[in-house]
Structures are given as C-alpha cells and as structure tokens.
Amino acid sequence: MKRFGPTVALNGAGITIKEGETHALVGRNGAGKSTLVSILTGLQRPDEGEVLFSGQAAPALADRDAWRRRVACVYQKSTIIPQLSVAENLFLNRQTDGGMIRWRGLRARAREVLETYQVDIDADVLAGDLGVEQRQLVEIARALSFGATFIILDEPTAQLDGPAIERLFERMRSLREQGVTMMFISHHLDEVYEICQSVSVFRDARHIMTSPVADLPHDELVAAMTGEASAAYEYRSRTAGDDVVIAAEGLALRGRYEDVDLRVRSGEIVGLAGSGSSGKVGLAETLVGLRRADAGVVSVNGTPIRDVPSALRAGLGFVPQDRHHEGFVPLLSIAENVTIPIAHKLGRFGYVSPAARRARGVQMIDELDIKTEGPDQPVGDLSGGNAQKVVLARALADDPRAVVVINPTAGVDVKAKQSLLGAVEDAVARGAGAVLVSDELDDLRVCDRVLVMFHGRIVKDVPRGWSDHELVAVMEGIEQ
Numbered sequence: 001m002k003r004f005g006p007t008v009a010l011n012g013a014g015i016t017i018k019e020g021e022t023h024a025l026v027g028r029n030g031a032g033k034s035t036l037v038s039i040l041t042g043l044q045r046p047d048e049g050e051v052l053f054s055g056q057a058a059p060a061l062a063d064r065d066a067w068r069r070r071v072a073c074v075y076q077k078s079t080i081i082p083q084l085s086v087a088e089n090l091f092l093n094r095q096t097d098g099g100m101i102r103w104r105g106l107r108a109r110a111r112e113v114l115e116t117y118q119v120d121i122d123a124d125v126l127a128g129d130l131g132v133e134q135r136q137l138v139e140i141a142r143a144l145s146f147g148a149t150f151i152i153l154d155e156p157t158a159q160l161d162g163p164a165i166e167r168l169f170e171r172m173r174s175l176r177e178q179g180v181t182m183m184f185i186s187h188h189l190d191e192v193y194e195i196c197q198s199v200s201v202f203r204d205a206r207h208i209m210t211s212p213v214a215d216l217p218h219d220e221l222v223a224a225m226t227g228e229a230s231a232a233y234e235y236r237s238r239t240a241g242d243d244v245v246i247a248a249e250g251l252a253l254r255g256r257y258e259d260v261d262l263r264v265r266s267g268e269i270v271g272l273a274g275s276g277s278s279g280k281v282g283l284a285e286t287l288v289g290l291r292r293a294d295a296g297v298v299s300v301n302g303t304p305i306r307d308v309p310s311a312l313r314a315g316l317g318f319v320p321q322d323r324h325h326e327g328f329v330p331l332l333s334i335a336e337n338v339t340i341p342i343a344h345k346l347g348r349f350g351y352v353s354p355a356a357r358r359a360r361g362v363q364m365i366d367e368l369d370i371k372t373e374g375p376d377q378p379v380g381d382l383s384g385g386n387a388q389k390v391v392l393a394r395a396l397a398d399d400p401r402a403v404v405v406i407n408p409t410a411g412v413d414v415k416a417k418q419s420l421l422g423a424v425e426d427a428v429a430r431g432a433g434a435v436l437v438s439d440e441l442d443d444l445r446v447c448d449r450v451l452v453m454f455h456g457r458i459v460k461d462v463p464r465g466w467s468d469h470e471l472v473a474v475m476e477g478i479e480q
C-alpha cells in the first residue's frame, strides 16, 4: 500500500518474480508501476507491506549498499552525470578506498567492468558525449557491477530506435542465460511478447493478473490493462487544403541534415521517419525554431521564423523531444500549464480568471484522458505518461495553424495513445497542418504521407497505405 496525500498509488498490490525470468510489468499511465519500482529498489517505504529477496526481508532503507547488491534499476531518465567520465560514473558513490580516490586504479577497474559486461566504450570519454544507447549500457554495467542479479529496466526502449532495441534485447537474452533476473517495463506490448516469459498487469493501483506470456492472447492483455475490450484505432481520411502552413527550402544543419525542402498544407499530417541518426529530430527542431539552420529558411504561415517565440507568434504549437525540460512547468497545476499559451484568449489583457483556467483544465483532462486528482494538481506529481498528455494539451490549446510534435506518444499507454493521436487529428480537422515525428510505426499510420530520412536527407515521400516492412526498408536505407 502506498499513498501520496489523497492519491492511492498502490492498493494491496504485489508481484512475484521467479529467479532467472524476464518478467514484464505493464499497465496504463498512472497504474502504479514507477511507484512499485521505487519501493522494490528501496527508494521509498511502502505504507503497508514488505519486499522480500529470495525469501529474505529487504535491508533497512538507509543501507543503500545492501540494496544495490540485491537490485539495480535502469531508470527512464538517465542517472548518468554528463560532466563526468564514464569511469567516474561507473564508480560514483564508491570510488574511495579508505577516503582516498585512486584515479589510476579506478580507470583500470572501470575498463575491467566494461570488458566483463562486453560494453565497447572508452572509460575516459565524457559521459555527456555518449548517445542514449551507450549511456544505457553504462548504466546496465554499473548496475551489474554492484553484484545485483536482479535488474529492473524501466521503459528502456522508449528512447531507442529499432536496431538499438534489437541490440538491447540481444543483451537481455544473454544476461538471462547468465542467470540474471529482470523486470521489464514497457508500453510496447509487442516487446513484452518478444523478450519476456511472464507478465503482470497493474490497473488503478492494483495487481490484476500474472500470466505466462506464451499463453496470453494480445487482446486479453489489453483488456486486463484497460478493464474493457479494446477497439482498433479508426484512421480518418482527409483532403489537404491549399494553404502551406509550414515551408522549408534548402535547409541544412551541419552534421545533422542537408538539402531539405518541405511543404506541409493545412488539413494534412506529414510524418517524419528515420533511424536515430537520420536527422529527423534535428530537422523538426529547426522547424519550430529550437535550432537555427546553417542554410535555408523556414516559414510558418508565410512568416519566416528565427527562434521559438517567433514560431509561436506565427501560430505554431509544438511538443519537444525533451519534454521534462522544455514541455511543462512541474510546480504549476494542470490547468495553469495548459492555459499558459492561451491566456490572451481566455481573458482580457492576459488576465485569466481561475474559473476559466479550471474549466479549460477540466476539458483537457477529459479530452486527453489524464489520470489526476483534478485540474489543480501540480503536473510534477503526475505519472510520466500523464505529464506527457499535458504537454500535448498545451501544444494544441491555442488552436494552432501549424503543429510539430516529436514522439508525442513516448511513454504513453496503448489506450492513451489513441486519444493523443485523435487530438492531433482533431486539430488538423479544424484546419491545422501537422508534422509528426515518431519512432513508432503505429503513430505514423495517422499520417497522410511519411517523409523518410536517411543519413540527413529526405529519401522518400511515402503515401498512406504502406506496410511496416516497406517503410522500415526505406528507413534502413535498404530500399528507395
């Protein structure tokens, strides 16, 4: 049992994980998964109940080292410190031998750790220079080097592209062969079927079921998560208008992409797909003014843009990649966050009555199915997926004419994905033109066409109706 003020995050919930298995934990946003992780790793104390490792009571909360020897977690948000070297990160919190830091010894030991866990990364490089995938490998090596044989991977695939996910799964398989027990959290149910032997479902703070993965039909799993039978997403058809709402010409950003021409009309959703190094995120960040191109111009509704404020003034709404830093103000309530950009519309001279804010907040909570105590709850207290919905609500609040969303459904559960994509489709039905950048093929299916990038260039404009295989082949540069 775990409560946060009036919120019950875990309600008589339990989980049993067998030695040597890879066990999935799934559930809708706010179901209590992260709360369970914080209890299983000794970061929070349950109000009631206890944690056992191999039948033995868990150590005292203060004895961090004892916890680290039993369980390790690779969190959604990296805990690597970018300003330190890989070696320093590996031995953070334990680099002293009797108070002295032995740098040379530390480097050698770091190399040894990396070698033992077959991580091909130089121990001397700055952790900040590593990519997401490499950072994750350092975290896994660090976790294992404390001696833990139970690892929790909390949405490890959320920020990885297809080939990187495959490499992670290879590693997980080999760890399992070496006897490591894992708990795997993901909103991608296909991954659960690929890598796990059992799955537990949490819903509304309770444990709903545990089952071997092999015997479990997909729709039963979704039904256990949502508490109802699932309906397939209905893709809508549209006709693009004549107005070009986002235009880019001769755009180039050194080291990221080059030679990009792009026109997005009102009434259409244009997808941007490609692997991690394709340049798609860099391009989208240029379209919203977060990055300045080395060559070329971007205009939104005919107005050339220079930076984010000028893009917003020209009528753009966007969801950034790094939403934890740029997407919302954690201490402000849901109602305040979603109404920041529309203050001028709700009230005169920017003054908005609390009632108007709350009303808009309630509307957004309803439309996007945000799990919360109410519009006054600070966004920082919401579960990851629910905070993500607030970011999208805010991007769409002003009825923008141009919309750019980068991985809008990352960390969002199966059912909530549908409401998020539906909200983008609604905005487009009201006359907006949208660019949707996504690593997920399912998201891209709402697009009227998908621009595929490869090594910094747009290589193909693929109309609706593609098959997974076809799109992936273009993304990986196998086919044009």
Ligand SMILES: Nc1ncnc2c1ncn2[C@@H]1O[C@H](COP(=O)(O)OP(=O)(O)OP(=O)(O)O)[C@@H](O)[C@H]1O
Pocket: 004, 005, 007, 008, 009, 027, 028, 029, 030, 031, 032, 033, 034, 035, 036, 371, 372, 381, 382, 383, 384, 385, 386, 411
């Ligand atoms: N520090 C906190 N203060 C207040 N409420 C909290 C806090 N942490 C979590 N909660 C609430 O507890 C509930 C469970 O949240 P939790 O983060 O465990 O969900 P989750 O299953 O991990 O969701 P997601 O899939 O979105 O990451 C949510 O309603 C959340 O708002």
